[in-house]
């Protein structure tokens with residue numbers, strides 16, 4: 001009897017090992033959770049990032065701007081108008097500012113550089129994209145880079161560390177305002193333990209190549225050369241030359257093109273707007289309808305009907321040109337709303353993602369990480385079950401190294417699986433009731449946020465201090481912990497809901 005049990009256990013172990021190995025070696029598209037989960041939550045909030053992590057994103061993506069006192073605030077824009085409640089605060093109105101851009105145009109608004117972090121901690125994040133639920137506006141605070149790095153660090157202890165993908169926003173402007181970003185950004189990574197913990201992926205991204213060079217130098221000076229990937233973002237008007245790609249490939253990891261650089265568009269009757277440069281602007285500002293996919297040949301040869309150059313003529317073979325130089329391609333931005341995709345996809349975000357995968361992109365910036373997860377499952381890039389997610393590696397080794405790594409990973413996996421089975425059997429029963437919860441200290445959240453967890457998605461429970469939601473945040477003992485758990489629901493359904501008003505947390509779950 002006993003030997004039969006052993007044989008069965010061995011068989012199960014081997015099956016699991018083979019399954020894990022195949023999951024590791026199968027290349028799946030890297031999912032970059034663009035500003036957290038702005039489909040579901042206001043962008044760049046802890047809650048949005050947590051949602052992205054729960055949906056297995058490989059990276060959480062964030063943008064850094066400086067406050068007046070030099071704190072690294074997470075916002076995608078120098079101005080706070082479209083993504084925060086600052087306009088509702090009369091006490092801040094007199095610092096509205098207009099600056100002149102290098103090209104002579106002007107930009108007006110509430111600039112983060114004109115307010116201290118303490119001041120900005122009194123306002124709230126709000127939904128920045130028209131048409132998405134605003135139910136949780138006024139629910140979540142603005143966050144700093146260290147706060148979100150601390151959140152990401154918590155995933156390290158849970159087996160699937162999430163990568164961080166950080167953009168320095170308009171670095172030349174910050175430099176000119178005497179608040180340069182690069183050094184502080186690298187220091188924040190060091191403080192958060194990214195220098196030591198080489199198992200966790202970090203990518204730094206910028207539209208300004210000069211800033212990437214600076215970051216590369218700073219990383220080297222910190223003894224972190226190669227520790228963080230560097231990605232050069234290209235907007236839809238970019239026309240990058242082979243020589244520029246060669247220069248960047250000497251130290252960079254990849255390019256981040258706007259998606260119309262990868263799959264060029266032509267104007268479509270449905271869109272009723274001019275092609276060429278105007279089309280490009282339309283993509284950037286998210287106007288309704290972004291055109292029709294150009295067939296490769298006609299895009300390369302023809303240009304638009306009006307004769308204006310199309311992005312197509314600037315970007316023929318961009319993916320191949322990058323890959324030839326060992327650069328990854330991470331395209332942006334994939335959103336669920338029909339107006340952000342070419343009319344060919346008929347509003348189906350999964351079809352759009354598949355098209356770009358077939359064009360060879362290595363990763364995608366997505367607004368809706370739960371849709372990305374649904375897509376990975378639907379296309380066999382991910383097997384069902386939360387524990388089977390295998391994140392992808394930042395920079396790929398050559399084929400021979402890959403073969404060696406595969407062989408090595410089979411050995412390691414067998415050993416690890418054998419060990420893990422033994423250990424997990426011991427601790428499983430004790431920990432089962434905690435398995436679905438994430439624990440956070442209250443200094444990461446504030447109690448007012450508690451009132452705003454959408455009841456359909458999250459149950460919150462407070463342990464250690466009953467009735468805590470009635471207290472002011474300053475009165476909270478720091479030892480109190482908040483438990484949240486995502487309730488399993490069909491990802492797309494969860495995304496398209498969130499229409500109901502926010503309610504109080506369900507206690508005692």
Ligand SMILES: *C1O[C@H](CO)[C@@H](O)[C@H](O)[C@H]1NC(C)=O
Nearest residue numbers: 297298299301302303304305
């Ligand atoms: C566009 O390309 C097609 C072939 O793909 C060709 O027949 C046509 O003449 C081209 N038009 C222009 C304006 O170049």
Ligand SMILES: *[C@@H]1O[C@H](CO)[C@@H](O)[C@H](O)[C@H]1NC(C)=O
Nearest residue numbers: 077078079080081082108109
């Ligand atoms: C930044 O916000 C302003 C509104 O203050 C908006 O006009 C502009 O398009 C935004 N820029 C980006 C890059 O999102």
Ligand SMILES: *[C@@H]1O[C@H](CO)[C@@H](O)[C@H](O)[C@H]1NC(C)=O
Nearest residue numbers: 094095096097111113114177
């Ligand atoms: C905002 O900050 C910039 C950069 O520091 C400064 O030049 C400008 O005078 C400030 N504007 C206001 C209204 O405080």
Ligand SMILES: *[C@@H]1O[C@H](CO)[C@@H](O)[C@H](O)[C@H]1NC(C)=O
Nearest residue numbers: 239240241309310311313314
């Ligand atoms: C892109 O750059 C190349 C070489 O630098 C140039 O020949 C070409 O005209 C440019 N194309 C557009 C559409 O700007």
